[in-house]
Amino acid sequence: MNVSERIAKLRALMAEKRIDAYVVPTADFHQSEYVGEHFKARKYITGFSGSYGTAVITPDDAGLWTDGRYFFQATNELKGSGVRLMKMFVGDTPSVTEYLADVVPEGGTVAFDGRVLSMDEGREYEEALASKGIHLDYSEDMIDTVWEDRPPLSDKPAFFLEEKYSGESAASKLSRVREVMKDNGATLHAIASLDDVCWLLNLRGDDIDFFPLLLSYAVVRMDGVDLYVDGSKLDDRIHEELEKDYVTIHPYNDIYSDIRNLDAGETILIDPMKMNYALYKSIPCNIVTAANPTILMKAMKNPVELENIKAAHIKDGVAVTKFMHWVKTRYDKETITELSSAKKLTQFRAEQEGYIRDSFEPLCAYADHAAMMHYSPSEETDVALKAGALFLNDTGGGYYEGSTDITRTFVLGSVDEQLKKYFTAVVRAMMNLSRAKFLYGCYGYNLDVLARGPIWDLNLDFQCGTGHGVGYLANVHEPPTGFRWYVVPSKNEHHQLEEGMVITDEPGIYEDGQFGIRIENEFIVRKGVQNKYGQFMHFETITFAPIDLDGIDPEEMSRSEREWLNHYHKDVYEKIGPHLSDEEREWLKEYTRAV
Incomplete structure (x- = not known):
């Protein structure tokens, strides 16, 4: 039909x-x-x-x-x-x-x-x-x-995320969640969001496109956990780990009948933004509404997770740098299309140890396609790369050490001075936010103007957020914070910046039917100096891949901006260069030169 x-x-x-x-x-x-x-x-x-x-x-x-x-x-x-x-x-x-x-x-x-x-x-x-x-x-x-031939629910196996990756046991996480439950007067806590269930129990799966998550629900009690999942997906190792924390396995869909049979005297904590309507309507007992406590907990990465994430970004930087070299040295010698380039980048990532899958659908957009912020090529829209235009790539990799999200826009051939002006403005916007120093208590909307400033100066804007939290081998878009100049309640990003959060910085300029430019790095929120004025905070950049100097007009940059870019490219060469071939390393030296 x-x-x-x-x-x-x-x-x-x-x-x-x-x-x-x-x-x-x-x-x-x-x-x-x-x-x-x-x-x-x-x-x-x-x-x-x-x-x-x-x-x-x-x-x-x-x-x-x-x-x-x-x-x-x-x-x-x-x-x-x-x-x-x-x-x-x-x-x-x-x-x-x-x-x-x-x-x-x-x-x-x-x-x-x-x-x-x-x-x-x-x-x-x-x-x-x-x-x-x-x-x-x-x-x-x-x-x-x-839908007569509807695909069945996924039956792919789950896997356990060891503590060398998670940095914290499920027992410790459950203890922290139960303290929040007590603070809210709750005896139960129902969790329907997959990334929260998986983070809490250190489980991952293969049930969602790109995100390594497991179809499941959990009800946390003070003395155990009811996990609703297809038990055939769980191996002996997972059963052993879950038994340690008194986790009882139930069939996936039984949660609706079990919730309806709760004692009316219980008090259950639920997150209105993270629960479906049918499950909510099944609850017969007292309800307390608040954000899932796991949301903030998992957003504030622990030291083990942060070191792993930084390692993942080095691997990813190697793949992206190899990809940039491949595109810029071959697009005018052989046929490279949006789709074939996306497959090639996935191939470079797959060569990295610990790679699992891409962290989201690759957005590889040439010329006017890049004006559509979330364009992903298909067989019907695929085009070949040619000189005289920009090629935007917003992609990411999922590794055991964490998930990545990076955007680079490549200049193919020569482009006019106006495009270089715009390209340079986007780079300046990205670096302005990444260089921010601010007092603890600031929200993303307090700092967003730093990224938009160079673009607003051109009487332009980009009609999306500037950045979002990134999950650890989970959702690549992770609440509860992000960067935008206005508050969108449904985005669940209304929270101050906390130490250990990993957030993207991705401003852009998009002109319908013409081009799109986006440059994206990720950084970690870090504590700085504490004095009589309060706790100062800053960002540590963890994405390392060259920013295409063919699009940069140094005359559009201040001295401090040029110094930041040169220092960044020096780090890129030192961190990524040793993992490249001689030819790629020589090319990288040219594309990380001082300007």
């Missing part, structure tokens, strides 16, 4: 069940950023493959809500489907709830699979639709009926 046929089948089912609108979010049961093939229901019913969006199907209309990152992609992928693109945050485009409140009749029914809608979203639907007496049916996974 094509998309229009799938929607027709869904509408017939809706009519049979007297449903006025069916909502299909982009999510699994755990609100994961990336999802496994089984959970790509929104892609199946609309044809749109982007990582963010919500579909709403009514008897006579179909809409796909997504944001500006995906307008171009969605426009192309929705052609001929009968699905309208609803451009979020543009003009008078209604939100999903506003649309539902307008089109669903008084006393009608809105249905969705409550396991793939967050608790907060579900409550928003309740509030927005209550005035019209609209009923919410959250028990309907109607896509499952339509």
Whole structure:
């Protein structure tokens, strides 16, 4: 069936069940950023493959809500489907709830699979639709009926992350979580987010695209843990480790019935942003809401994790440097495309010891494709690299020592002075934030202007955040902090900068239909001098790969900026050079020269 046929089948089912609108979010049961093939229901019913969006199907209309990152992609992928693109945050485009409140009749029914809608979203639907007496049916996974050859849930094996990588035992982590539970008056704590469960128990898996996580839920008690997971994925080593901490294994889907059977006298701690609506509606006892305590704990990396992460970045820097050399010395001698280059970079990463997989889908974008911030090449859009344009690569690797996220923009051939001016502004923006010194208590939005300043000076801006936290062999986008000039509650980034956090610094300039420039490093939040003014903080850069000097105009930089760049490139050569071939090392010497 094509998309229009799938929607027709869904509408017939809706009519049979007297449903006025069916909502299909982009999510699994755990609100994961990336999802496994089984959970790509929104892609199946609309044809749109982007990582963010919500579909709403009514008897006579179909809409796909997504944001500006995906307008171009969605426009192309929705052609001929009968699905309208609803451009979020543009003009008078209604939100999903506003649309539902307008089109669903008084006393009608809105249905969705409550396991793939967050608790907060579900409550928003309740509030927005209550005035019209609209009923919410959250028990309907109607896509499952339509999707005849739906891929099964992943059955890939899990693995245990040893303490030489995690730096802390599960017993220690559980003890810390239980202290927070006591502070909140909770006797139980339900965790539905995969990265939190995996971090807490030092488990990892292969159930999510790119993120090495395990489909699971956990309920932490004062004397044990109930882990809901497909037990066939766990080997003897994992069973032995879990038994030490009194972890009881239950079938994955049993959590819904078990939660409904809790004693009414219990008090359960849940995170409204990290729990699905169906699980929330199953809770019969007292509820305390707060952020999962594991969120801040895992964001503040311990010394073992930090040393491992720094080692991972050296490996990744070697791969990216080899890739840069390969592209810049061969693009005009052989056919290199966006897709083939992405595969080559993955190959360079795979050569590094401890590599597991890429940490997210490679974003390799040539020329005007790079103007789309989250463009990822496909067979339909793939193009060859040619001289006279920029080539943006936002990629990352997952290693046992941690996950990486790096962006470099390469100059292919010669480009005009205006592009160099923009390129240099982006480099200056990145280094300005990385050089920051600030007092403890600052948030990301206190410092964001440092990165945007050189770009705002050009009367330009980039319409996304400047940086995000990075998980340890988990979610590459990790709360609870990041850099942006405004607060977005749904991003869960509203927390001050703490020692040990690992955060990206990735400003850019994007001009629709022309080019995109982004330069991204990662750094660790570190403590500096403490005196009568307070605790000063700074950042330690941990990403090491050359910044393409072919795009730099030194006249656009101050003396201190040139000194920073020269010092950075000296470090790149010293740290990465020994791992390269003679030819690559000689090339690197030229691309890390002083300016």
